[in-house]
Amino acid sequence: MKDDEYAIHKLPPGRLDDLVEAQREIFSDYMVPITVSREFMDSFMRSVGGKTENIVVATDDGGIVGFVNPVVDGKEAWIGGLGVAARARRRGIGKRLMAAAEDIARDGGAEVVLLEVIEGNLQAMSLYASLGYSKTASYVSAEGLPQQFAGYGPEPMKATVDEVRSIHSEAYSEACWQRRKASALVESGGNSEVYRVDRGFVALRRVGATGFIPFIGVAPGERRKGIGTSLAKFALNRLWELGAFKVALYNVNDDLVTSRMLDKFDFKVTLRQVEMRKAI
Ligand SMILES: CC(C)(COP(=O)(O)OP(=O)(O)OC[C@H]1O[C@@H](n2cnc3c(N)ncnc32)[C@H](O)[C@@H]1OP(=O)(O)O)[C@@H](O)C(=O)NCCC(=O)NCCS
Missing domain, CATH: 3.40.630.30 (Gcn5-related N-acetyltransferase (GNAT))
Structure with a gap:
């Protein structure tokens, strides 16, 4: 043809x-x-x-x-x-x-177009590069196991999507395009259990044998106080209670803080995504 x-x-x-x-x-x-x-x-x-x-x-x-x-x-x-x-x-x-x-x-x-492409997808990356897109960030997906913990620090409270909306918008302002959108929180959060501690929150759910943590975030002013670690422990423990066999995280920031958290809980990176953008 x-x-x-x-x-x-x-x-x-x-x-x-x-x-x-x-x-x-x-x-x-x-x-x-x-x-x-x-x-x-x-x-x-x-x-x-x-x-x-x-x-x-x-x-x-x-x-x-x-x-x-x-x-x-x-x-x-x-x-x-x-x-x-x-x-x-x-x-x-x-x-x-x-x-x-x-x-x-x-x-x-x-005024700008963003996209994500899996690292190693050379045909797509060269297409985007030939159109003038350039790399602006990278994100990882990771997998680990549910884990039991005796305590998590401050006890997370069950919350609704509405109650964590403003925490989400602060905590995810630097995240990838989909994750920082309120519509993503409403769609994924609506099917998840949501918990909060102060200005931090986590959303989790089990689908079949896999546990997902679609969101875990702490508002910038509240970081480095152990809230993220507490929420992560709580979520892994809750997914263990729910009977998940493994736990998956998608498109989290590929930065030092995140890598330390992934290491701490023995999570392995399964995929890297490159964000590319172009002013139009
Ligand atoms: C990526 C994809 C959409 C490209 O579609 P396509 O119709 O083949 O692309 P085009 O013919 O318009 O190619 C445009 C340019 O992209 C680059 N390109 C596309 N395929 C390529 C390949 N296999 N190797 C190297 N460069 C490639 C070239 O620069 C090409 O220009 P050229 O043919 O003049 O050299 C297609 O390969 C695809 O569907 N892949 C699977 C799904 C996918 O990866 N989607 C993108 C997810 S982010």
Whole structure:
């Protein structure tokens, strides 16, 4: 097929299931296993505050071969997914999809586009670099075990998402794009148990055999007082009580404080993500 036989256009209304179906092929050779389902897509869109009408697809006679999911939030836009089916790669579709996403971002009032890419995803990184994106931060995902502790220091109190909203906005102001959004807290927090100590909070949940800690944060003025360690101990202990076999953390800041915490609880880094951005 010639390159100009691929059309780039908005996902037509009501066709989200077609995109989900196409993503099975698009991500079939992805570096890490990725959940592809309508349920996941709906929850993802709620969590990042995305709009289905902003999704752009590349199609040929057989249907969708590529997509990009730009999310616009004020002056910032974020790429909530990009992919091209293996049979249609290296024909400029990725580049055209990104150009369409940047147009949507600009039209929506954004001045910068951010994205995350798994370290080692060279095809995606060279695509973004060729479009003028540069690396601005890195984040890690890590895995460890639930653990039992005799005490945690100050006893965390059960809280609601509303009660930790302002702590979240302070504690996560320097975090990756998704995590610092209130919509992410509402979506992940709503399905989690939430606890707080002073100006610190943690959200945790068990899904199948895996425990997740979607959020753990302490407001900047309250750091270095042991609150984070107390919350981490409490969360690992609570996940042990809930019967989790392992514990996963996604996209935490790749900095010294976080590495020390991960070491302290014997967590191993499983994945590094690089944040890239471009002024548009
Ligand atoms: C990343 C991806 C979307 C690129 O799509 P694509 O349609 O093949 O990209 P393009 O044809 O527009 O390539 C544009 C540029 O990207 C770079 N690039 C793309 N694939 C590359 C590869 N395999 N090796 C080196 N550079 C590559 C090149 O600079 C290329 O320009 P060139 O062909 O003129 O050299 C596609 O490889 C993909 O879907 N991968 C799996 C999903 C994924 O990783 N998504 C991104 C998650 S952050």
